[in-house]
Every structure is written in structure tokens, then in C-alpha cells.
Amino acid sequence: MTASAYDWSSTLKGFHDQAWKSLARGVADRRAAARHPTLATVGLNGGAEARTVVLRAADRTDGMLELHTDRDSEKVAELHANPAASLHIWDLRVRMQIRLRVLIRCHQGALATERWQQVPSVSRWAYGGNPAPGGLIHRPTDYRADTDVDRFMLLLCTVQSMELLHLAEDGHRRALFRRADGFAGNWLAP
């Protein structure tokens, strides 16, 4: 086998490394694919819901990811009822799909206070306002943006498993890495 640009997915370790590289890049670079994962949750009516979120932190050592949200958004109510969610990323640059099954804890304690200090003042209006996100209004501009630190909430995501698919030119590769076995990984049929 000759070396190629696709060698990173030829071993479980290389595959797993690449996924965390994509996640770290998402935190650091606002134009990277992993900056904007799709968060899937189970909705209050029992069906699946999905929306774009912003990846704020990724910690490989603990297998943790962090998102920020408005406490009064519907996804918080959904996560209180069912914390088993997924984050999905399609990283075109490396032709890799990342599917993260996560358990999400909604948090407003000391860590949130610390993070709030790092939120640029021009971005703080995203937390607060009236009516809350998703509230019915008569005209498109019938809402008041506002800043309310009490509405700032962290979503702390513990990665339970990470499923990767690489659409390599010399054949698709798919693998599953589970917390239960220390993320050692298994190959799957793609």
C-alpha cells in the first residue's frame, strides 16, 4: 500500500485523531465545518428536532464538548426531558462525517459565570430578549433583543460515542468509537 492523503483513516487511531482535529479546528476557526454542528434532540412531542449550533469548546481528554444557548430556548426544555442528543458535522475539506452521540447537561453555575466573561459584548444580546426565541409575534420585528446574564446557559456534552465515515477515493471507511471501551474503536461496514 502506497502512502496517500487518505492514510489517516487507514488505522483506528488515525481516524479518531482526525475527528478531534476537525473539532479543535471548529472551535478555533469560525469558517471550519465543525464550527457549526447540527444538534439533534428528541422534541417534546416525541419526534426528532434539529438546528445549527456553535461549537464553543472541545476537550479530547475528557471527551467533552461545549455549546452556549438561551435558557428559554425550546432545546433546553427538550434536553431537560431527554438529554440523549446527537451532534452532526460534515467536514467537506476531509470528506468526513462525524456523528457524536452525547449526553447533555444544562448548566448555569460557576463555569457559566466564567464563560460569560469571555462572551464579546456585541454577542451578548443573543442571550435574553422578549419574547423568548420561538415565541409567536405579529410582525417580523415585534421582538426586543436584550442582554440577560440569567438567560446564558452552557450545554455540557459528554461524548458517549463517535461514529466516523470517510468518503475516501479508494473506498469508504466507517468506524465507531465508544466511551464504554475507552474509545478504542471498531470498524463498521460503510
Next chain:
Amino acid sequence: MTASAYDWSSTLKGFHDQAWKSLARGVADRRAAARHPTLATVGLNGGAEARTVVLRAADRTDGMLELHTDRDSEKVAELHANPAASLHIWDLRVRMQIRLRVLIRCHQGALATERWQQVPSVSRWAYGGNPAPGGLIHRPTDYRADTDVDRFMLLLCTVQSMELLHLAEDGHRRALFRRADGFAGNWLAP
């Protein structure tokens, strides 16, 4: 108010029109954002799952979308257990998020036979193979791609509601269009 590139989301009708334009473009143009929605489902263990799919057809008149899949993929088992799913698209070109709540029917009847005739022969290997997608294998290449017309399945998606968010420069706009009221639409706080 002066005319601007963002006028399309200043009325409910214009907003709704733009979403169906994005969907139609996804069917016609493989590089369009709506070509590759994220499909969110409720997994067999009760948590949310998400993966990329390919949008194959979009019919505004009936409010229907169509996807193709391998009958033996996990999402089919999930949809049999719970057909209430979501399709999610972030269309960067127009800075619009499209969230479609859909009911999905898995179909292998006459329409599937008709659609199979339109699947290019180079793409038919995506339906079939052993082990089935997601099956455990020892090495990354321990699977045999194959074509099996009996594994070709349509996912017929009936749009129950469509929630749109436009990140316009002069203010975010958000609206919900529901089948229950003929997709007339309501504004929501963004």
C-alpha cells in the same frame, strides 16, 4: 423601507417561496446546500440520531420530499419505530436555516421500481452489500459492495411544518409554516 437583497424574507409568502427555491435547487444542483440535508431521527435507544442524506425530490404542491436508502440501514428500523423526523439545512448562500418536521414512510412499491430505473448504474452499489451498513467488521475493507434491488428503499417525507430562520443583516427573521393551516405561516421571535 428601501428595497434590498433581503426583501424576500420581509413577507411570509416571500420567505416560504425562498425555502422551496432552496429545496428545488438542492434536487437540481449537487453543489447546492439543500442537496445534503441532515436527517434527524429518534434512535432505537431513545436518543436523537443524525446523519447526512441526499435530497432526491421536492414537491411543493403536496409538501413532499424524497430520499433513497438501503433497506437494511439503521435509520429504516428507527423510522419504522418512530416516523416523526426532521430534515435540517443551512443554506449559506442566502443565510437561511430550514428546519422541516416530517413524517416518513418507508416505501418499496411501484414508485420505488420506477425510481430505480433512474438510479445511474455507477450508483446502484449503494443499495446492497454485505454486511449491511453499520455491521461490525475486523478490517476497514472487510465488506463487499453489491447491488441488490430488493434493498433499494424510498423514504417519502410528508412535511408537517417548516421553520425558517434568516440571518439578515438588518435583523434576524424567523417564521413557522404548518400543514395544519395550509402553510400560511406565522412570525416567531428569532
